[in-house]
Amino acid sequence: LARVLSGIQPTADSFHLGNYLGAIRQYVALQDTHEAFFFIADLHALTVAPKPDELRRRTRIAAAQLFGAGLDPERAAVFAQSHVREHSELAWYLICQTGMGEAGRMTQFKDKSARYGESSASVGLFTYPILQAADILIYQADQVPVGVDQKQHLELSRDLAQRFNSRYGQTFKVPSPYILKEVEKITDLQDPTAKMSKSSSSPQGILDVLEEPNVLRKKIMRAVTDTGSDVVADEENKPGVTNLLRILSALTGTPIPELETRFAGQGYGTFKKEVAEAVIETFSPIRERTEKLLADEAELDRMLVAGAARARKVARETMEQVRERLGLLPTS
Template identity: 45%
Template sequence: MGRSVLSHFLNLSNPSPRFTYSLSSGVIPSKLLKKSGSIDQHCLLNRQIRTDFRCCCSISVSQPAGQESSSSPLRKRIVSGVQPTGTIHLGNYLGAIKNWIPLQNTYETFFFIVDLHAITLPYETQQLFKATRDTAAIYLACGVDSSKASVFVQSHVRAHAELMWLLSSATPIGWLNKMIQFKEKSRKAGDENVGVGLLTYPVLMASDILLYQSDFVPVGEDQKQHLELTRELAERVNYLYGGRKWKKLGGQGGAIFKVPEPLIPPEGARVMSLTDGRSKMSKSASSDQSRINLLDPKDVIANKIKRCKTDSFPGLEFDNPERPECNNLLTIYQLMSGRTKEEVAQECQGMNWGVFKRILTDALIDHLHPIQVRYEEIMSDSAYLDRLLAEGATKAADIADATLNNVYQAMGFLRR
């Protein structure tokens, strides 16, 4: 979710590969069932068919694509969030938060602080408390408008945790064992120290998305696998419990969950480290020198850019695979300055690193200064921030609880 678009996203005229049969009725043709033999084989068939899953979505801010959302006749729904771990950095901003701003004008948007995801690895409790408020304030400082988007804390809507447990019962363990990020993080932490939450957090991510019957989910390249699991899990639950089975229990029948589509921005989604142009800018990197934090003071930004890794090639250029740092720094400058790639390439082609680092520093400071000022204003009024988060949670809970009640009913639970 983690882990975001704009009018320059790819076009919905080429939707992601989907099954040829409809899931709206919750029923799979008997011809397919004869071939698959069981629900587990059916889901395996899903995974085989969907191995070449790609995001082919391009959303125009001026005109929503696709059919209307059931909750609003004109607006599709989008959900996204950022973990309150570490400090929000330039990669989080350019890869996610900045891309949310135009969405709120066209879509029904839910932007939450995913604090339940932040406890899958060892953490400081006081730091979680502070970082959750900081992250909410940064959302607002970056331009998220609470009058247009619902901003809330994930743990303030209890349906997230409840739905995760229900979905866990329908999630094959083999699906989770294949998650790349689990393998990488568990290898670093050591199997003896890894909590179950690190394995099952993709199910929580699915809960985050499916609770709100989301049409689109902004994701980075490294989150596509998790979103595909969400899509497959939605289809599995729709098959197991939806359709006529749900209707016999007094429900509306049909699909329980909407199957969401991914949205991946073509630029800025993977801002790279200042110390290694082949590694993603990350909160977990040991050196703070590797990233520009959104709240870094001017002198810190200047020092980090002055010391960042460069190369010895003459001139500056985009897209040379032998110059990952050059491409990364030019991309950051392009996004900070608001210029086109062509304009930046022409401006910087004859520059040396010393001159370029000065203009990059100025562009970063100029872009981030208004965000930092607004952040301080928001943090100085704790009552305002608390009220805004409470209002966002109330609106989100109304939608999430309706979905959760449908799932309980479809799965055969006795009504409260």
């Protein structure tokens, strides 16, 4: 069975539609056909020093949403990244294989450090993509389901795997990104050329999985559409309508040309109403299951601990080899 792995950060009180369509939905589908590992990237969240209570809360909310969206602890190992301490260990080894210039080219670091101010951004933010490479390589993952914003980080993971293999002998599988073109970048409802993002979208631009149906409906009805009144996909001239068409198509399984025909001559109002209903229909059951799971924190914590135990087995196997290859003495 081929192996898939992905991680998601607990940086907000809810995931959003971009996370769901770009990533989580693929996790749920892939657990049926692959050996699957999915984790909450709490170590990555530490790069911006969240308040401890906030991190704890958000990590549980993230876990509950993953299970609520359909990840099954029997089929997939779902865990908190920090519980498998080998991630941090491998990150150090890989940091030592990465060039300063190579790390400095990561565009997400450049964006984020610009936001925090070059000198107050943490070193962790700089080494962030190398920890991500460790996450992936430690499980010998074949495929990594992500949105297109993670593509550059995936490239770095591939480069580091190849470099390590050529310096120290075959150790890591070289992972491939698994990116679905149609949903690789869901955009902000108010700024439809920018990606929908936990950190940079305004509340009006973002559709949260755990949001009330009425709020979701309002945001979609007020989404920026474009001049004219035709419901047609046109990335260049109609980025807002195109984004909504992609969303509706992904959620209903109806191809975009069919939607264009269906909404011909009807204007934006009817179209947006259908988008809203599709989003609400998708999110409502996830929200209900998430709330139930959050009502029993002890059980939720136990589920994560069990997931980590499964993941750790695989991680340890890789690390034995890695230490030996690097020339570190055996521990027992």
